[in-house]
Amino acid sequence: MTKVAVLGAGSWGTALAAVLASNGHDCTLWSRRTEQAEEIAEKHTNEQYLPGAVLPDTLKADHNLARAVSGASIIVMAVPTKGIRKVCRDLNSVLEGPVLFAHVSKGIEPDTHKRISEVMEEELDREICQGIVVLSGPSHAEEVIRNQPTTVTVAAKNTEHARRVQDLFMNQSFRVYTNDDVVGVEIGGALKNIIALAAGVTDGLGYGDNAKAALITRGLAEITRLGVAMGANPLTFSGLSGLGDLIVTCTSVHSRNWRAGNMLGKGKSLDEVLDSMGMVVEGVRTTKAAHQLSKECGVPMPITEALYAVLFEGQKPIDRVELLMGRMKKNETEDLAGWS
Template sequence: MSVKKVAVLVAGSWGTALASLLADSHSEVVVWSRNAAEVDDINQSHMNRRFFKEVVLSPNLKATLSMEEAIREAEAIILAAPSAAMRGVCAALRPLLTPVQLAESLIVHVAKGFEAETMKRMTTVIAEELPEYDANKLVVLSGPSHAEEVILQCPTTVVVASGNVAAAEAAQDLFINAYFRVYTNPDVIGVEVGGALKNIIGLGAGLIEGLNFGDNAKAALMTRGLAEITRLGVKMGANPLTFAGLAGIGDLVVTCTSKHSRNWRAGYMLGQGKALSEVLDSMGMVVEGVKTTKSAHKLAEQYEVSMPITEALFQVLFAGKAPIEAVSDLMGRVKTHEIEEV
């Protein structure tokens, strides 16, 4: 898809990485940020040293403090805000969109999480805040894709999902290049649920590493974690095959095994005995898995789905249970069948 202008909201690590990627392929890409120092860094030095200390961004990328300027005449808008900020960003965006943009623009979100207060998926939140836009055309991009590697042009493969085939294919054309391969999928629910829930299992994987429990425990956590993700996702309306793909097992593997994963790092510090408040203060960036654990705990109750790993992490994060005790409780659960567990 060749477009004249792409707007990216906001200039976090993932937004910056995608904006730089897009700027290599399209004539005008503008990223919006509320941070004046960040905007100056991007425009003057072609860097965003807040997130990428030594990486030079595409020279075609521009930044602005004005959302209105960023989206003016944009044919594609990438919503790269964290899940907690998505509703506010969309509320600010709504009065700025022209009738032509509401009818013809491509809107893609790249967040991985639920809205904490309502447990709603991001496409639902966006649709509520942009009611004049055809919700069926909304696109979600997800999959195993650390910003720290995409910004270095490491080979990466992701998936875009939409209820509208043409919108998904337009997003595929927009992003795909020599190092960023993009597949399409019609299962919006599955892609969003997989992208959100893998962060919980990533926390657990880091916690296991912090406890020095080894690879056997990590492999078990990832496998049974995928079963939990799939159970809840299917109850919410997802296609189970989606969880065997990039937004499921693919994203789960990269989140549970990489030093770049904020969720893994947070879990590792928890496993070493640090308090949650201390962990979050030290991270400096959003750890989506923490709030997602609370949302998933509520969703498991709502849909009557068994999610023992999520329950254990909920107890560690929000009820003061010691990580070693939570692992012991998981290992001591009543015997069950691997395939038929409910």
């Protein structure tokens, strides 16, 4: 039995904490809100994020960060990307010894263009951080909490660290592979949210499966181009944290990014969409970061550019679709030439 702390009691953090508790580990879920922590600990529910789900009786919860991480040998970071830096700084003052970190957030920090593991490495004191493992893949919390078959990838620079997290989560309904391409796994997990937003927009506009299939395929090309430019292995994007995560996020009503895009396609403003969601829509922030990165790296990302124009420049979705469809003729395999 391993003592684990999961930081962040949203849908994904709660679902992963439930997996860990069901696997027999001593797991504490940290929430910033006292009332939410009390609901999880006493009622074994988290109605705001996973309505109707019953959590394991053995799962603990606490609103006090120092108590939540006390004695933990592994900490799972499940807070939104914009909160990573603050939580890491807070951990520096409460952790007494080195622990292994696993993060499950999917995003890129705007302006700095840092991946989540890079942000954590920058903020965490070396004395408390044994290493950082990334967990990513096609995994809706709403299905994980019901023990529906799910498969993900964990990536780390240190193979043994990846295997420790693999062993921690692995069970009959939650299968975990290992990978050594941290850059690729993080980039795939972050950028798929952009394409999911765009897929929601096309559905909101009333387009069909042809448009969505093209969007997913060309979206994968964009993700791979940028990922390879940043040092990723192109094969990673054909795997669970690339194509797998892209498919599930672009095609499911569970996806908050798809839902947000769908409302945009139906004519709502970005502010209206974010106000109605009640949860973080990571793709919005990531679109800004990826747009900046594409310019910096000289990587063409027309779908990302179109979505950026809709989100931040007030352009109409249908106008950007027309621009995408009217671009100059190209050879499809030209995009593949530089990946090997």
